[in-house]
Amino acid sequence: MTVFGPPLGGSGGDDTGTVFRDVIFVMMLTFVVLFLAAIVHINPDGDDADEVSIPPGAIQVDITWPTGHKADVDLWTKGPTDSRPVGYSNRSGILFNLLRDDLGSIGDSTPLNYENGYTRGVEDGEYIVNVHLFNARGGEVPIPVVVTVKYGKCATCRPEEIITRTVMLEANGQEITVIRFTIEEGEYIEEKTNYIPIPLRSGYRSVYQYNY
Secondary structure (H helix, E strand, O other), X not given: OOOOOOOOOOOHHHHHHHHHHHHHHHHHHHHHHHHHHHHHHHOOOHHHHXXXXXOOOXXXXXEEEOOOOOOEEEEEEEOOOOOOOEEOOEOEOOOEEEOOOOOOOOOOOOOOEEXXXXXXXXXXXXXXXXXXXXXXXXXXXXXXXXXXXXXXXXXXXXXXXXXXXXXXXXXXXXXXXXXXXXEEOOXXXXXXXXXXXXXXXXXXXXXXXXXO
């Protein structure tokens, strides 16, 4: 009579399979624990998540003048911690940066005339925005320049318009103070806005617009 069963000497083969399954289970459990730990650090909850997603705000300044005009118009700005005004000859300050220096339609790949600047973060204090007619280059004057200033408190906040104003540049060297405004505790203080002229351009000429 033939008897079917495990070979003599015990069930060593079954023991090996059990150990292998245990090792695989421990490895998978370790992977799951590490994955959950990574998720917690990538996507923090509550106040920590809000703190990570809200960087310092930024002030944006844009100026435009008639398309195709030859004139070289310059944007000049100064923040409360900028040691020098920011413009074509000093394009980077502690706060303000000039992104584009437009020389007019001459030597330009596009007929659009615009310059823009922004701040890296926001500090409490006064901000000044000026425009300066470097050279009309024989183009028609006066030149209307549209200036827009926006302020966004955080990366997810829609920038709020502080002012859009059109000023007229009439002569080479003329500089106009478009706006002077104040930020306190991260808030734009409308009551402290003024238009008292102050020159920013380094080595500015004698022609200056006192525009109240």
